[in-house]
Amino acid sequence: MRVSLSTEEYDALRALLARAAGLVFDDARKESMAYSVAERMRACGLREVSSYLRRLDDPNERQQLLDEVTIQETHFFRNPPQVRALRLHVLPELLRHAELNGRRLRIWSAGCSTGEEPYSIAMHLRELLPSTAGWDVKVVGTDVSQRAIAAARSGRYGARAVQLASPEELARHFVALPDGAYEVRPEVRELVEFRHHNLVTEAVPFAPSERIDLVLCRNVTIYFGRDTTRALMTRLHHSLRDGGYLFLGHSETLWQVSEDFRLVALGTGDAAAFVYRRLDKQVERRAVLPDRRTADEPSPEERRVEPRRAAAPAMPPAPVLVGVDTLLEQCRVSLAAGRYAEAAQYAADAAMQAPLRAEAFYLRGLALVDLGRDDDALVELRKAVYLEPERGFAHFLLAGVLDRLGQPVLAAREYGAAADTLGMQPADATAEELGGRSVRELAQLCRQLQHRLLGGQLQHHYGEEVS
Numbered sequence: 179m180r181v182s183l184s185t186e187e188y189d190a191l192r193a194l195l196a197r198a199a200g201l202v203f204d205d206a207r208k209e210s211m212a213y214s215v216a217e218r219m220r221a222c223g224l225r226e227v228s229s230y231l232r233r234l235d236d237p238n239e240r241q242q243l244l245d246e247v248t249i250q251e252t253h254f255f256r257n258p259p260q261v262r263a264l265r266l267h268v269l270p271e272l273l274r275h276a277e278l279n280g281r282r283l284r285i286w287s288a289g290c291s292t293g294e295e296p297y298s299i300a301m302h303l304r305e306l307l308p309s310t311a312g313w314d315v316k317v318v319g320t321d322v323s324q325r326a327i328a329a330a331r332s333g334r335y336g337a338r339a340v341q342l343a344s345p346e347e348l349a350r351h352f353v354a355l356p357d358g359a360y361e362v363r364p365e366v367r368e369l370v371e372f373r374h375h376n377l378v379t380e381a382v383p384f385a386p387s388e389r390i391d392l393v394l395c396r397n398v399t400i401y402f403g404r405d406t407t408r409a410l411m412t413r414l415h416h417s418l419r420d421g422g423y424l425f426l427g428h429s430e431t432l433w434q435v436s437e438d439f440r441l442v443a444l445g446t447g448d449a450a451a452f453v454y455r456r457l458d459k460q461v462e463r464r465a466v467l468p469d470r471r472t473a474d475e476p477s478p479e480e481r482r483v484e485p486r487r488a489a490a491p492a493m494p495p496a497p498v499l500v501g502v503d504t505l506l507e508q509c510r511v512s513l514a515a516g517r518y519a520e521a522a523q524y525a526a527d528a529a530m531q532a533p534l535r536a537e538a539f540y541l542r543g544l545a546l547v548d549l550g551r552d553d554d555a556l557v558e559l560r561k562a563v564y565l566e567p568e569r570g571f572a573h574f575l576l577a578g579v580l581d582r583l584g585q586p587v588l589a590a591r592e593y594g595a596a597a598d599t600l601g602m603q604p605a606d607a608t609a610e611e612l613g614g615r616s617v618r619e620l621a622q623l624c625r626q627l628q629h630r631l632l633g634g635q636l637q638h639h640y641g642e643e644v645s
């Protein structure tokens with residue numbers, strides 16, 4: 179059955195899903211919504227969209243529609259830099275903290291989809307803590323989709339879900355079934371608990387006295403509006419203990435969303451993972467103290483927690499509080515590698531820390547232009563030229579954005595400003611992020627574009643070409 183939705187019907191469905199789960203659907207998703215509605219109408223034996231809209235008064239049907247429209251894309255060991263950070267830094271540190279605090283550990287995979295994320299965490303834990311006797315360790319996976327939670331509880335997966343697992347991990351943590359599927363081993367499953375839970379309409383699924391050590395909320399808020407994400411981050415902040423970690427997805431950032439968390443880098447260079455931390459004053463001070471390890475103590479990366487004979491370390495390993503320069507450097511690396519969403523995030527985090535630094539806004543604008551998001555780039559580039567009017571490259575990018583957005587007069591003015599300010603730079607300078615163009619070449623190009631746009635405007639005005 180094919181269904182086409184009228185504007186009113188689509189608006190009614192959008193409003194319902196925003197209320198029910200905070201989900202935002204833009205116009206581009208109308209077709210996929212129509213497909214989901216057709217699936218549900220077929221299952222209900224209905225032929226009219228209007229009848230189906232009335233059926234949505236039933237909470238069971240609302241749940242079925244949520245199951246249909248939510249995007250469950252996930253797999254084991256997703257996001258290798260974060261996986262490395264978890265294994266080498268975060269989980270060893272959390273286990274050492276737990277060792278000193280009643281051997282209790284709480285991890286929440288919020289928006290866990292079909293369970294690959296919480297099971298992956300439990301697998302890492304099993305490697306660090308082969309026996310949990312005497313420990314109270316819980317990994318809680320929650321999701322708004324009943325269907326996803328049912329799949330997660332079954333613990334069975336196809337080959338695609340495990341494609342990032344090494345042969346050793348496959349052998350250690352899964353049972354290979356005759357039909358080619360993989361089943362998670364019981365010693366991993368016993369650490370994980372699944373619950374149906376709505377992140378937008380329900381309170382945090384832990385007792386108020388329970389403080390969480392690590393929350394993973396990855397690739398979930400990308401479907402929410404900013405206010406919904408902001409409210410959720412406030413709740414996550416309250417639920418984390420001091421020193422607790424928050425992992426977001428690759429393209430998610432807390433820029434303009436929350437200032438409650440600190441961004442920390444775990445690992446170095448391209449392998450670094452950037453994660454958030456609840457850092458209250460005391461931990462923050464300790465975090466910047468030099469590492470007090472003696473020469474023959476293992477590094478934090480080398481340490482395995484062995485609970486029966488673990489001598490508790492005097493303090494947790496120091497996270498690196500990421501400086502603005504590092505973030506901007508990472509942003510440039512991501513831009514050069516064509517990872518524009520990541521670059522935009524680094525620049526956003528830099529801008530959050532240094533709101534008067536024009537370079538952060540310029541680089542974010544550049545990444546957004548590369549992502550085709552001219553409307554958003556416009557805001558960033560305007561800030562960049564406001565903060566630093568001599569930044570010629572920012573004027574150049576801003577001019578292009580204005581031109582594409584149908585503002586030729588403003589675009590011409592920006593090309594003029596670009597030509598003037600670039601003309602003040604050393605003539606042999608180049609801009610790597612603008613394709614390695616020389617400054618002189620770019621200034622000439624800007625002047626030509628300015629004249630062409632002005633010519634177009636005058637032609638429009640007088641009905642004749644101006645040379």
Ligand SMILES: C[S@@+](CC[C@H](N)C(=O)[O-])C[C@H]1O[C@@H](n2cnc3c(N)ncnc32)[C@H](O)[C@@H]1O
Nearest residue numbers: 199248252289291321322323376377378396397
């Ligand atoms: C793309 S998956 C992410 C899975 C996993 N976190 C990862 O990164 O691999 C997004 C999940 O968020 C869930 N979700 C969306 N809205 C939600 C809400 N309001 N409450 C709880 N989960 C929600 C969806 O059902 C879906 O399973």
